[in-house]
Amino acid sequence: MPTTHTLPDGWYIDYRPSATSSNDLALAALRENCGKAEGKCFQVGEQTKGRGRRGKQWVSKSGDGLYLSIILCPETSRDTWSGLSFMASLAVYKALLTFIEDAHILRCSLKWPNDILYDNRKLAGILLEASAEGVVVGCGINLANAPVLGQTNFPPVALDELVTSQSVDSKALACAVIRRIAELYATWQISGMQVILKEWRSYCDMEGESLRIETVKDVITGTYVDIGSSGELIVRKADGGLVQIHAGDVEVLRGSDASGN
Structure with missing residues (x-):
């Protein structure tokens, strides 16, 4: 029976207390290992230059979030790689549901292209960055003290607002995310994107918006x-x-x- 800190064979976490961003570390590892770094993951305690999609700042204070980047080296053509953002957001969504109290689960949803929401508040996001060697899947999850960002359509929410028992173990959450990504990545490779998209749509709550x-x-x-x-x-x-x-x-x-x- 796997423990909460168990990872699939060939996958492992390199933890750093601080870095510019976990994606920067992963992209460097991709370059240094000539595309043979699949399964290597970087978890960072705080990011000094955390970023989201289109270069937007991601507030990344120590202890307030899970900042995790995962290296994938697909053997499929590059034009299929964009589908990995749906695979990753679905994986993070499903991993988070195992930590969230039952009363809150039905209020969680996915937003195009790759955000995880709770009551239209942003709980997590995905940043996909590719190089010639492979893909880095960056995951940012608000664990505690959701940042105040002023006027925004999807204000942040933190995971600690959705659990009542105890604070979330960031390593256990990181391992849960990696296990789900490993599982769905295998599905994506074997069965293709349509299987992933079908399930992704079932959790998307944008109909008629x-x-x-x-x-x-x-x-x-x-x-x-x-x-x-x-x-x-x-x-x-x-x-x-x-x-x-x-x-x-x-x-x-x-x-x-x-x-x-």
Whole structure:
């Protein structure tokens, strides 16, 4: 029977009290090991330059979060690697549910492209960074003292608000995340992305939501329709036309914002 700190064969954690970011350590290890570092994971106590998607700051104080990066070296073509963000967010979501009190579980959901929410508050996020040698899956989970970020569509929430027994053991959570990623990564390799996406959609709570999506080139508003077979967000615009979005920041519009008034 595995313990809470058990990892799959070939997977291990390199812990550092402080670093610029766990992803920086993992990317360096990828380069140094010529793509043969799969299964090596870096956990950092605090990040001095933590970052999220599109270069946004990720507040990373010591003891307040789990900052974990996992190296994967897929043998599939690079154009399939973007699907790993869905695999990773699903894995983190399922790992978190094993720690969260039952009364809170149904209020947890996934948001495109790879955030984990609790009552529309951000509990965790994924940052996928690729190099020629492989992929680094960065996981940031708020454990305690959710940071105050001012006006934001998805204010942070910490895991300690969703458990009533005792503080969460960050190493146990890291191991739970890695075990889930190892499991779903194997599924992704054997069965492909569609199996992952089917389960991912079942935990996504965006149906019928009015959205504002900021992409590199444009700002698009519309209503959520679905997640496509390649992981793209499908939105219906006010004129009835459908648009597919492959990357961007999503804001859920509510009240007067949703009605356009």
